[in-house]
Amino acid sequence: SQQGEEDPQALSIQEGENATMNCSYKTSINNLQWYRQNSGRGLVHLILIRSNEREKHSGRLRVTLDTSKKSSSLLITASRAADTASYFCATERQGGSEKLVFGKGMKLTVNP
């Protein structure tokens, strides 16, 4: 069963613009991670934020976590055509039996 839900489900922007994706989840977590998937291939880990952290940066990525609202956002700044992919949030639930619980994903299209 899905723990997370990304919003919006699809986003189309122009190169150079920023892209913001939101993720909501249902239960207490140890950490929340964002992954990227290109055209039905394997997932690539982008960034991880632990439950006691509020914000992290990695290159053009910025992720925030609000555990009181059970939500996270991923910001990609100065997007590039190569950022076109599906993005998934995944949570490591506290006491969960699953390794990771993934959201349904969000399709980002960056137009050159």
Next chain:
Amino acid sequence: KAGVTQTPRYLIKTRGQQVTLSCSPISGHRSVSWYQQTPGQGLQFLFEYFSETQRNKGNFPGRFSGRQFSNSRSEMNVSTLELGDSALYLCASSPTRIAETQYFGPGTRLLVL
């Protein structure tokens, strides 16, 4: 370091058959997890292996099974295939069980006819 490798990359089977998929983790990684990805259900956790033992299992029927070898390579088996088993099967590895980041392979795309 070489990444996670999965074989075969593509597979076509018919209903009722069984299939075995293989995953070789990154060298030194001892935890291997399997996920099923379908358009309808998304990414769902199948099971996790560490030190040749299944540590966790997702909500899948007993037709789905797996194992891990002493070199950390893992296989998953699906018996009595159903049309709904058509999916991308992804394997992920990590150095230890408590390691947070998962490193995914390219997946095996299974089509059941």
